[in-house]
Amino acid sequence: MLTRIIYCSTATEGVDIDEFRRILATAQKNNAAKDLTGMLMFNSRIFLQVLEGDRKEVNKLYNTLEQDPRHKDLMILKYERAESRNWAEWSMSFAPASEASRSIYLKYSVRSQFNPYVMEGDAVENMMQELTDTTVAMEDKKAKPQETPEKGALARLFSAS
Ligand SMILES: Cc1cc2nc3c(=O)[nH]c(=O)nc-3n(C[C@H](O)[C@H](O)[C@H](O)COP(=O)(O)O)c2cc1C
Numbered sequence: 001m002l003t004r005i006i007y008c009s010t011a012t013e014g015v016d017i018d019e020f021r022r023i024l025a026t027a028q029k030n031n032a033a034k035d036l037t038g039m040l041m042f043n044s045r046i047f048l049q050v051l052e053g054d055r056k057e058v059n060k061l062y063n064t065l066e067q068d069p070r071h072k073d074l075m076i077l078k079y080e081r082a083e084s085r086n087w088a089e090w091s092m093s094f095a096p097a098s099e100a101s102r103s104i105y106l107k108y109s110v111r112s113q114f115n116p117y118v119m120e121g122d123a124v125e126n127m128m129q130e131l132t133d134t135t136v137a138m139e140d141k142k143a144k145p146q147e148t149p150e151k152g153a154l155a156r157l158f159s160a161s
Helices: 017-034 055-067 099-108 121-134 151-156
Strands: 002-011 037-042 046-054 071-081
Touching: 002 055, 002 121, 017 037, 017 046, 037 121, 046 055, 046 121, 055 071, 071 121, 099 121
Parallel strands: none
Antiparallel strands: 002 046, 002 071, 037 046
């Protein structure tokens, strides 16, 4: 059964852009092998991730994620049976920093500070979808290792908030 989960979490001490790169590389490699797709966002403090695939694989990965000491306070924002994949082309994409991503975030949230913990599940999903349509689409696609973002780019993601 095709399943989609969206959760957010808080990075633990010492998790920086280099660590984020490693996480992204692991995700792309492993997810491609398990037919999992999705998107990961990081603003140097908070992670926001959508994962879609077979329910068993999604749940298994989520259990692994809960044990990962690089983040804490995982909160499921949405868990649903999906009719089709919204991130079919990406084993794990990321949203690059841009003014566009910031304005899209502001559109879906009542807060100016990036804080998915207080966002409603549908709003989070729609926001991630719109970010994908406008920004992530420019990145490399599935199975090809993605170019990792230059340091400044990710650090700037929502940092102006
Ligand atoms: C925020 C965050 C997102 C992650 N996303 C994924 C993912 O999509 N796929 C994955 O396999 N591992 C992901 N990981 C890493 C897993 O927790 C775990 O370290 C990894 O699956 C172990 O893979 P390995 O056995 O190949 O080293 C993520 C970790 C963090 C902190």
